[in-house]
Amino acid sequence: MSLAMTGCATTGGTNDVSEANPDDPWEGFNRRVFAFNDVLDRYALKPAAQGYRYITPDPLEKGISNFFDNLGEIRTAFNSLLQGKPKNAGLASTRFLMNTTFGLGGLLDPATHAGFIADKEDFGQTLAVWGVGEGPYLVLPFYGPATVRSTAGLPVDWATYPLTYVEDDTVRYSLRGLEILDARASLLDQEDLIRGDRYSFIRDAWLQRRRFEVNDGDVGEDTFINDDFDYDEDAFSE
Secondary structure, three states: OOHHHHOOOOOOOOOOOOOOOOOOHHHHHHHHHHHHHHHHHHHHHHHHHHHHHHHHHHHHHHHHHHHHHHHHHHHHHHHHHHHHOOOHHHHHHHHHHHHHHOOOOOEEEEHHOOOOOOOOOHHHHHHHHHOOOOOOOOEOOOEEEEHHHHHHHHHHHHHHHHHHHHOOHHHHHHHHHHHHHHHHHHHHHHHOOOOHHHHHHHHHHHHHHHHHOOOOOOOOOHHHHHHHOOOOOOHHOO
């Protein structure tokens, strides 16, 4: 969850504002929303996540994470097909079927042990494949880091997520709350990594991770390695 990811930046660091970032032309607005999300996390979400971790045995916590990850395989399969990646769509479908049937509804992950690994895909990534530009960085209330493009993909992501179709409101909201708690708890151990300005750190880390996902792990050519350098060979000789 993006708000949970933002929440991991609620401790440590300073409040110094960094230099203007071209990816973040709406920084003033974004910082205000970030501050709102930060207060929400500090006084509600993080304490709840700490309590959840304290009372939940590790195997059960892992099983809950597996359960929600398994539901996301449907979204991955759908978007993989839209992106022209039938192999990844097949892997995601296989994971969902195997983990749902042999993994106790997704609590266990036999598909990974069997070697079936799929790259996670969402509709924001599909829009990128279709040539839609990333757009500026954006912080959404209650949700957290995003870009204009990933925000545009959210309605389709919600429509391809099984929890959306749970008719009983109590069950749906309970499962959604549990998913948020589990996601936030998974980030508790990462808070010590935050350095410097919290807002800038989480923005830059999120954008880097998001671009890595959109490019399927292809970070492009290393311009430093591929540059031609003029140097004096004699300088390296004895």
